[in-house]
Amino acid sequence: MLYLELLIQGLVYGCMYAVIAVGLTLVYGLLRILHVAHAGLFALGAYLGLLVTNWTGSLSAGLLVSALLVGLAGMLIYRLCYQPILDRPPYVALIASIGLFIAMEEIFRLVFGPYGLTYKAAPLQSKVQFLGTTLRQADVGLVIMAVGLLAALSYLSQKTRIGVGWRATVDDPQMARAFGIDPVKVRYLNFFVGSALAAVAGVFVSLLSNVVEPTMGGVPSYKALAIIVLGGLGDVKGTLIASLVLGVVEAFGTIYIGKLLDRDAIAFALLIVILMIRPQGLFSRR
């Protein structure tokens, strides 16, 4: 029974990682930027979700407002921060992004206080029985939301005109431009969608722990980087699989080798081992 419990717990975490990492991998696929500040948007999403939910009493309103505003914030970050330095060597954008993330964390600390905020009446906290294990509604909600959003994203990119233009731009920006697709619009769309996903993930993570802290972006951000590297950088399918694998490995690893390594170290040990065997990531076609 322990195995099943660990597996389910790992998959729940994996879904959370997936929703965060997809936004990151979309940005990388399009612009070749490691967008560390993505985790700042994840934390911003959690804050906005909590504030709106506490104010209106409705979680759906919180999710919606948070996703919209954070999506816009993501577009703003692209316009103000990344667009002017796209032609620089890659480390420039990476360091700028780390700087931005640190500054965002500090702004959260200064504005919302260092100890974190909690929900007045946290929604989705009642217990659910599933295959003999006990889960909270928030766990289940997280999984349903992740599957739903990723399915919608896949529909958007496979079946709609916008999605075709998007994928064309990722594959070959110049050719896409020749066919009349505006690459700048695609970038804005990319940042909006990725950031909105991060915001939703942020809200659900804050429901799991009933607290929103300034530093909550830290661990997911570095882990999401590990995941997109494992998934082959820019490859959405690889990213999803890597997220679930990491979630499960962490869940089992914490039990069996937790004495030697803590949870975060397990994630990075896995990353280093796999990269040494497959330097291009697990699922990259390149």
Add this chain to the structure above:
Amino acid sequence: MGIYEISLATLVSINIISALGLNLITGFCGQISLGHAAFYGIGAYTAALSAKAGLPFAGALLFGMALAGLAGLIVGLTSLRVREDFLAITTMGVGFLFIGVVRQNNFLGGELGISAIPQSGLPKLGFLAVVLILAALTTVFNLWIKKSWMGFAFEAVADDEDTARVLSLDVSAYKLTAFALGTALAGLAGGLYAFFARSISPDNFGFVTSISILSMVAVGGIGSVFGVLISTCLLTLMPEFSQVLSDYKLLVYGALLFGVMRFWPEGLAGLTSGLGRMVKIGGDSRKGEGQ
């Protein structure tokens, strides 16, 4: 000089050694590392533990330096497998791995770290003199490397690895050398820090430390020795001189890192060479020192 000034000067010099080490790897040889604090930490933990086991000051420092350099050599091997963004994340992972191992192992002090590290046996001013001399030697060493044949080879690897290989440079050997030297310097700095602070904990060597060392290099101008010297002094002292700033230290760090990269990607070195070019308008058009 009062005790406070002495300890500030010591800290600045220690940071210079560690930042110049990273400059060797990232600046000269173009291999980005987001895990420099791990080697700083390896040096500090090795020196602290071996000093507690009875090794004298110099021996403990050398041992820490050697072990950090060895670890750097091993991590450098990854740079032969992965490049650029992949390497950045791998080295970041090494940093988290180091912290994770230290936290979970009691003989390394666990969460609490190591305290009551033996004294170096030198008075405070004498210790400062030793650190200053080591920082000066490190600076000279970096300048020498930059002018040497190896420096040119590093530059070629940083510029375009494949072309360097076509020119029959042994790219792997140069990368490994850069990693071993740079991380050994970090180890030396770590050992000095252990004797200076006399108590260390995992938090001293986390990702934030890696980033602050990287910011010293990036703000100074990646690859420029003098730029790194100046920015290390500025970034170490700035929070100390203004009590207001101290609370906002991280915010300033983040904003500075972002601002410099966004508006001024060549750092302080880019500024001085830019000014130089403005003054010497119409003079010889040799390229200024940059990366």
